[in-house]
Amino acid sequence: AVERTLSIIKPDAVAKNVIGQVYSRFEGAGLKVIAARMMHLSRGEAEAFYAVHKARPFFKDLVDFMVSGPVMVQVLEGEGAILKNRDLMGATDPKKAAPGTIRADFADSIDANAVHGSDAAETAAVEIAFFFPAMNIYSR
Ligand code: CMP
Numbered sequence: 001a002v003e004r005t006l007s008i009i010k011p012d013a014v015a016k017n018v019i020g021q022v023y024s025r026f027e028g029a030g031l032k033v034i035a036a037r038m039m040h041l042s043r044g045e046a047e048a049f050y051a052v053h054k055a056r057p058f059f060k061d062l063v064d065f066m067v068s069g070p071v072m073v074q075v076l077e078g079e080g081a082i083l084k085n086r087d088l089m090g091a092t093d094p095k096k097a098a099p100g101t102i103r104a105d106f107a108d109s110i111d112a113n114a115v116h117g118s119d120a121a122e123t124a125a126v127e128i129a130f131f132f133p134a135m136n137i138y139s140r
Contacts, residue, residue: 001079001080002077002079002081003077003079003080003081003082003121004034004075004124004128005076005082005117005118005124005128006073006074006117006124006130007073007074007075007076007117007118008074008116009022009073009074010066010112010114010116011065011066011071011112012065012106012108012112012114013107013114013115014038014069014070014072016106018106018114021106022115026076026085026088029088030078030079030084031076031084031088032077032078033075034075034076034138035075035132035137036072036073036074037072037131037132038070038071038073039070039071040067040071041066041067043067046066047063049066049127050062061111062111065112073131075128077139082117082118082120082121085117086117086119088102089101089102089103089114089115089117090102090104091103093110093113094107094108094109094113102114102115103115
């Protein structure tokens, strides 16, 4: 089925100037960018976006990192977009990410891991709505 997923190019990858290279991987896999915005998240915004991880020991480091610089946020649309994007990204820990994945090629650590992608249809809907009102999504 055609799905939508929320993608974030994190501060490390934006600082490395690889937004275009990451977009090329999305496009090469048949994923279409149907909404995008660059933003520098506030601490409150980052905490709200990652609220599901609030109780985890890595929460503070995660938020500190996500507010350390601008991010590029996009909605990707395509056949099986959620799993396709997760395959392109590779494992959360870049040390475990398969060769040729975004995280294997561009990420430095489990926090500075280059990209975020929704993990399921329900979270994708919530994450897309967090950043984009329906009127700012341009499908077909
Ligand atoms: P992301 O897909 O953005 O979702 C939560 C983030 O927390 C994850 O990528 C990692 O960058 C970060 N993180 C740090 N430590 C861990 C961990 N032990 N397990 C999962 N995520 C972690």
